[in-house]
Each structure stands twice: as C-alpha cells, then as structure tokens.
Amino acid sequence: MRDYETFFRTNRLPHIWCPGCGHGIAMKAIAKAIAKLDLDQDKTVIVSGIGCSSRASGYMDFDTLHTAHGRALPFATGIKLANPELNVIVITGDGDCMAIGGNHFIHAARRNIDLTVILFNNNIYGMTGGQASPLTPVEKKATTAPYGTFDRPFNPCEVAKTAGATYIARGTAFHAAPLVDLIAQGIQNKGFSFIETLVQCPTSYGRRNKMGSAAAMLKDMSETVIPLAAYNRLSTEERNEKLPSGVLHTDVFPEYAAEYAKIIKQAGGDKA
Amino acid sequence: MSEARLMQGNEACAEGAVAAGVRFFGGYPITPSTEIAEYMAVNLPKVGGNFIQMEDEIAGIGVILGASLAGKKALTATSGPGFSLKQELIGYAAIAEIPAVIVNVQRMGPSTGQPTSPAQADIMQARWGTHGDHPMIALSPWTVRESFDVAVKAVNYSERFRTPVIILLDEVVGHLRERVELPSAHEIEIYPRRMPNTTKAQGYKAYTPMEDLVPNPANFGTGYRIHCTGLVHDETGFPSGSPKVTEQTIHRLHEKIMRVQDEITHYDEFFMDDAEIAVVAFGGTARTAYAAVEAARHAGQKVGMVRMMTIWPFAENVMRNLAKRVKGILVPEMNYGQYVYEVERAAAAQARVVSLPKYDAEVFTPDEIKQAIEKLAAEVAK
Structure with missing residues (x-):
C-alpha cells in the first residue's frame, strides 16, 4: 500500500489549524482511505468550501478546489458530471455544509451523484472565532449565543438519509482507525456518500464551554459516540446522551452521472 | 450559411453557444430566459454534453464552474433576480480565472419587478454586481442572428481570457422571432481550451501568466494536480498574503482584458458621415432607435446612430471620439439612466449628452426617440 504521506503537499505544511484541532486527524484519515483504495492520484479531486475544514484541500496533493462558502457541492457536481471517471471527494464543515450550503447538500443527496462528502463537524464556526452553527448543541455557548444556544441543531446523518444519500456513516477524531474504513467504504459506494466526522475544536468551542483540553474533548467523544449496535441496545432515554457511529445507513439507487450517460446515449450523443 | 429558419433570440443564443463548443449547461428556470435552458436540455445530450437543472441560481453557476475546471465549455442563463444571486460566483470565476458564460435576459426590476416586461436595467450590475475590483466583458445583441454571433464571441472570449463573460440579452431580443440564416460549423471560429505549455518537471505553475497575461491552469484530471481558490493567490495557485x-x-486581471480593449469593442455606425446628432443605443432599444433615426433623417435631421454590441469594457475611445464628431449625443435605454453616465464621462463636455430613460415596462416607440432627437437638435443648434 502506498504511503499516505505522499498524498500531501508537504511544502504547504504546517497547516493553519490551532494546536489540538481535530481537522488534521480527519484529513489524515482521508489520505489513508485513498491509499487503502489505491485511487489514481491524478484522477482524484478534492473540493472544499470555506472555513477551517475547507483549508484541507490546499494541503492535499491532488487536483484541489477551494470554492466559495457553502458552494463545494455545486462545483463538485459539475466536475463529476463533466468527467465521471474522476473520484470526487468533498471536505466541508458544519456551517459550510449545513447552513449556507444546506440546500446544495440535500439536493446533491437527492440526485445520488457519486460524491463522497466528509463533514468535519466541530460544532462551531471556528475560522470566524466561535459563532454558533446549525450543529452547535443546545445550551452550548458561542460568541453569537452568549447565553447558550436554543436553536435546535440538525442531525446531519438524518438529513442526509431523508434527502436520499445511499451511504451514511459517522466517525470521530478519537476513533481514527475505523474512520479510515468508513471513508474508504464511502468512496467505494457508487452514489452520494456522507461521512460525518466529529472533531474537537478546543480553541473556539471547547474553551468557551469549559470542555477542557483537546485530550479531554477526545475522551468525551470516546464515551459519547458508541458503535451503532451498542447504541441500538440502549433505552430511548439512554440514547439522548449518546450518538451512534459506524455505517448508519446504506441504500441502492441509480447514480446520477451514470443515469445521464444513458440520456446521452438515448439522444445519440455518445456517437457525437 | 444554412437554410433560413424562424428563430427566437434565446434559441439563437443557445445554438450559438453549442456551436462555439459549449457542452455543459447548469441553471434554474426563470422567465424570460427559460427557453435557453429548455434548448440545452433537448440538444446538449445529442452532442454528448450535459444539462442539469440545479436547486437554485447559485448552484446553477457553481456547477458550470466545476464543469469548466474539468474541461467542458460551460454556460448558464438567468434573468434579473437570478442574476443577482449569481454575482457571488461571477467574482469567483474572475479571480480563479475560470472560463464561463452567464446569459442575463434582462427583465424589469428591482426584485421580482415586472417579470415578463423588458428592461435594460442591469447594465451597471453586469459591470459591478460582484464585490471587489474585477474586469468584465459584457456583450448585448440587437437581433436574433446576432444573439447567435454574440454567444460564439462570449464563449471564445471566456476561453481566451479565462474570465466570466456576460451576455446581456433583453426580453425584447430574447423573445423576438426573426428569420435567420446561421453560419455553418466550418464558418465559425472557435477558441480552444487553453492548455499547459510546460510539464510539471519543467516547473509548470498553474497561474503563471503567458505573454497575453492569461495563465493556463490545467483541466482537472490531466495529471497536473493544480490548486484553485477564490483567495488571492500567486503563480502557483496557492494563497498569498503578500x-x-x-x-x-x-x-x-484587469490588464489582460484592457490591453485588447479596442479589439473586443464591437459596434456599428449608421448615417454618421454628416451627423451632428448621434443616438447611442444597444439591445432591443437599438432596433427602435434605428427606426427613429431613419424617420428623423427623412424629416431632414442630420442624425446618425452608434449601436454598441460591447457594453463592457466601456468603449472609452469610441465615445471620446464620437463626442468630438457631433454636437449632441442621445442615449435611450430601458432603465432610469445607466449607460448614459459612462457616455457623459467619456464625452468630457465635448458634446451635449442627453439621457432618454424608459422605465414603465414598455418598449420605446420610434416616435418617442424621434421627438428626443428633434429636441436635442434644436438645443444644440442654438
């Protein structure tokens, strides 16, 4: 297996992320998944939006696209349709994907276009200094929720499921090894794949909410996020304190780019 | 030339784009531009291209920028409210230097306005709608046939300069049906996608400007592994804070276009040899203006017309020289007065510049323009 480190632009490192940030763990997991699947480096594209997570694209040695805030999925959709032989991986954050990019997210899932979306969920807008996102849990503090949030957060995996994604998984920065497999399975799924990856943000989220160091946040993650089978054995009340991890949902549905290729054939454009 | 056909401006625009090599359309339905999307939905798959109806106007431009980066020539079409939404990624295309064509079939605004009524009120928005300093090329056809030609030019310019190009159609020309004879494929000059001229081993950098100041970023999937961003970046394509x-x-970004400004400034002159009054008009209004100028000539006025196809970059030299040739310039436009400010600035008081605005959701009548010509002629004769 190829060394995952060769998938980084080492001259662009060190990264801009804060000490203790979980984004590096998630980014490494993506590189390892690509190495595991032995994807063609020249036929793999990384697309990102705007935010801390989305800076990852610049560090990875593929064709990479750092788009506008929330817009990674429309760009990625254009790339995949224009050249279906490319593996298109999208890196996004909780604000990027679920707030400003929310409409694009549900429609990309609805189309079941063959994209693999890895959402780096740190529950906060980190780059702008700690504002509440649609994935900030209730009662947590943020600069724009100084008295604690009361907005109900999305469960992004449930949103993806309802919208039609055909592969949905949840992993964490603590469970780094299984995360690689979850991402690799997502890339292998021929359709819209979504991997929510919980990552710690000690600087803009943990500190304000007295969650301790990065290590303490990771430890908390290790206790809160449990395998789906264990989660299913819990009572409804017990489930309130936990989140299931692993492959949460799979489905079979025609893939968008492949379906459009049939339209082209029907219209005679395959001979054009 | 092909045989004569009865065609609509929107259809001719779409057909011109396909003739120029467009193989990807993304968009969102909106009156009065929808015929372009509908044409593409039927015809792009016939030539191996893609049509996709997106969830919103922003996605409609985002998807074509992605397709363009992956090597397909791409176009989107919209109208007023959608044009407002597309501004965000028009700026992205400008700084990331992604070829793309945006058709705006202008309708009356602001906001939902008069959705099926004509206007030319997005002239300044086309130039300045996205934030930050950026160059802009915008072309406005006045006939159905020219809608085809303008589409070919727009696609070629977007590829040559790697910049977004706007086609400013208006509801009049977009929905007009005329008899047209379109050029056949071999008569159309196509500017091919720019390709890297060095290898990675030779030190290729995606955003190194060539002699014409335009870089050659490689298409995705061709082994160059480039980085593309909306952040200010250096020749490598990576962000720079310098x-x-x-x-x-x-x-x-400005200079790559402004250095060839005269070459991309397209316009026609009519009856200008002895003209003391010039009517400057574009798009649907130019059709009425032509009739008005002819009528005024019959009535003895020394009036001519300058019909602009290139709206942006502004035809600085054309207007400066025009102001030296005539005593008065009349600028009829279906808005509260927009293009006239640029004409006035370039004229620098060398000629009297008069605005003839129209913002009642109706087109001009020839008589309205003829009367304004007569009034201006009387004023400058004093």
Missing part, C-alpha cells in the same frame, strides 16, 4: 502579489494579481 501586498505585492495582491496588487499584481488585481492589476493583471
């Missing part, structure tokens, strides 16, 4: 790089980049 004031010097920032200044050079913004300057180059």
Whole structure:
C-alpha cells in the first residue's frame, strides 16, 4: 500500500489549524482511505468550501478546489458530471455544509451523484472565532449565543438519509482507525456518500464551554459516540446522551452521472 | 450559411453557444430566459454534453464552474433576480480565472419587478454586481442572428481570457422571432481550451501568466494536480498574503482584458458621415432607435446612430471620439439612466449628452426617440 504521506503537499505544511484541532486527524484519515483504495492520484479531486475544514484541500496533493462558502457541492457536481471517471471527494464543515450550503447538500443527496462528502463537524464556526452553527448543541455557548444556544441543531446523518444519500456513516477524531474504513467504504459506494466526522475544536468551542483540553474533548467523544449496535441496545432515554457511529445507513439507487450517460446515449450523443 | 429558419433570440443564443463548443449547461428556470435552458436540455445530450437543472441560481453557476475546471465549455442563463444571486460566483470565476458564460435576459426590476416586461436595467450590475475590483466583458445583441454571433464571441472570449463573460440579452431580443440564416460549423471560429505549455518537471505553475497575461491552469484530471481558490493567490495557485502579489494579481486581471480593449469593442455606425446628432443605443432599444433615426433623417435631421454590441469594457475611445464628431449625443435605454453616465464621462463636455430613460415596462416607440432627437437638435443648434 502506498504511503499516505505522499498524498500531501508537504511544502504547504504546517497547516493553519490551532494546536489540538481535530481537522488534521480527519484529513489524515482521508489520505489513508485513498491509499487503502489505491485511487489514481491524478484522477482524484478534492473540493472544499470555506472555513477551517475547507483549508484541507490546499494541503492535499491532488487536483484541489477551494470554492466559495457553502458552494463545494455545486462545483463538485459539475466536475463529476463533466468527467465521471474522476473520484470526487468533498471536505466541508458544519456551517459550510449545513447552513449556507444546506440546500446544495440535500439536493446533491437527492440526485445520488457519486460524491463522497466528509463533514468535519466541530460544532462551531471556528475560522470566524466561535459563532454558533446549525450543529452547535443546545445550551452550548458561542460568541453569537452568549447565553447558550436554543436553536435546535440538525442531525446531519438524518438529513442526509431523508434527502436520499445511499451511504451514511459517522466517525470521530478519537476513533481514527475505523474512520479510515468508513471513508474508504464511502468512496467505494457508487452514489452520494456522507461521512460525518466529529472533531474537537478546543480553541473556539471547547474553551468557551469549559470542555477542557483537546485530550479531554477526545475522551468525551470516546464515551459519547458508541458503535451503532451498542447504541441500538440502549433505552430511548439512554440514547439522548449518546450518538451512534459506524455505517448508519446504506441504500441502492441509480447514480446520477451514470443515469445521464444513458440520456446521452438515448439522444445519440455518445456517437457525437 | 444554412437554410433560413424562424428563430427566437434565446434559441439563437443557445445554438450559438453549442456551436462555439459549449457542452455543459447548469441553471434554474426563470422567465424570460427559460427557453435557453429548455434548448440545452433537448440538444446538449445529442452532442454528448450535459444539462442539469440545479436547486437554485447559485448552484446553477457553481456547477458550470466545476464543469469548466474539468474541461467542458460551460454556460448558464438567468434573468434579473437570478442574476443577482449569481454575482457571488461571477467574482469567483474572475479571480480563479475560470472560463464561463452567464446569459442575463434582462427583465424589469428591482426584485421580482415586472417579470415578463423588458428592461435594460442591469447594465451597471453586469459591470459591478460582484464585490471587489474585477474586469468584465459584457456583450448585448440587437437581433436574433446576432444573439447567435454574440454567444460564439462570449464563449471564445471566456476561453481566451479565462474570465466570466456576460451576455446581456433583453426580453425584447430574447423573445423576438426573426428569420435567420446561421453560419455553418466550418464558418465559425472557435477558441480552444487553453492548455499547459510546460510539464510539471519543467516547473509548470498553474497561474503563471503567458505573454497575453492569461495563465493556463490545467483541466482537472490531466495529471497536473493544480490548486484553485477564490483567495488571492500567486503563480502557483496557492494563497498569498503578500501586498505585492495582491496588487499584481488585481492589476493583471484587469490588464489582460484592457490591453485588447479596442479589439473586443464591437459596434456599428449608421448615417454618421454628416451627423451632428448621434443616438447611442444597444439591445432591443437599438432596433427602435434605428427606426427613429431613419424617420428623423427623412424629416431632414442630420442624425446618425452608434449601436454598441460591447457594453463592457466601456468603449472609452469610441465615445471620446464620437463626442468630438457631433454636437449632441442621445442615449435611450430601458432603465432610469445607466449607460448614459459612462457616455457623459467619456464625452468630457465635448458634446451635449442627453439621457432618454424608459422605465414603465414598455418598449420605446420610434416616435418617442424621434421627438428626443428633434429636441436635442434644436438645443444644440442654438
């Protein structure tokens, strides 16, 4: 297996992320998944939006696209349709994907276009200094929720499921090894794949909410996020304190780019 | 030439784009531009291209920028409210230097306005709608046939300069049906996608400007592994915080287009040999203006017309020289007065510049323009 480190632009490192940030763990997991699947480096594209997570694209040695805030999925959709032989991986954050990019997210899932979306969920807008996102849990503090949030957060995996994604998984920065497999399975799924990856943000989220160091946040993650089978054995009340991890949902549905290729054939454009 | 056909401006625009090599359309339905999307939905798959109806106007431009980066020539079409939404990524295309064509079939605004009524009120928005300093090319056809030609030019310019190009159609020309004879494929000049001229081993950098100040970023999937961003970036394509790089980049983005401004300034002159009054008009209004100028000539007025196809970059030299040739310039436009300010600035008081605005959701009548010509002629004769 190829060394995952060769998938980084080492001259662009060190990264801009804060000490203790979980984004590096998630980014490494993506590189390892690509190495595991032995994807063609020249036929793999990384697309990102705007935010801390989305800076990852610049560090990875593929064709990479750092788009506008929330817009990674429309760009990625254009790339995949224009050249279906490319593996298109999208890196996004909780604000990027679920707030400003929310409409694009549900429609990309609805189309079941063959994209693999890895959402780096740190529950906060980190780059702008700690504002509440649609994935900030209730009662947590943020600069724009100084008295604690009361907005109900999305469960992004449930949103993806309802919208039609055909592969949905949840992993964490603590469970780094299984995360690689979850991402690799997502890339292998021929359709819209979504991997929510919980990552710690000690600087803009943990500190304000007295969650301790990065290590303490990771430890908390290790206790809160449990395998789906264990989660299913819990009572409804017990489930309130936990989140299931692993492959949460799979489905079979025609893939968008492949379906459009049939339209082209029907219209005679395959001979054009 | 092909045989004569009865065609609509929107259809001719779409057909011109396909003839120029467009193989990807993304968009969102909106009156009065929808016929372009509908044409593409039927015809693009016939030539191996893609049509996709997106979830919103922003996605409609985002998807074509992605397709363009992956190597397909791409176009989107919209109208007023959608044009407002597309501004965000028009700026992205400008700084990331992604070829793309945006058709705006202008309708009356602001906001939902008069959705099926004509206007030319997005002239300044086309130039300045997205934030920050950026160059802009915008072309406006006045006939159905020219809608085809303008589409070919727009696609070619977007590829040659790697910049977004706007087609400013209006509801009049977009929905007009005329008899047209379109050029056949071999008569159309196509500017091919620019390709890297060095290898990675030779030190290729995606955003190194060539002699024409335009870089050759490689299409995705061709082994160059480039980085593309909306952040200010240096020749490598990676973000740079350097004031010097920032200044050079913004300057180059403008200069790559302004250095060939005269070459891309397209316009027609009618009856200008002895003209003391010039009517400057474009798009649907130019059709009425032509009739008015002819009628005024019959009535003895020394009036001519300058019909602009290139709206942006503004035809600075054309207007400066025009102001030296005539005593008065009349600028009829279906808005509250927009293009006239640029004409006035370029004329620099060398000729009297008069605005003839129209914002009642109706087209001009020839008589309205003829009367304004007569009034201006009387004023400058004093």
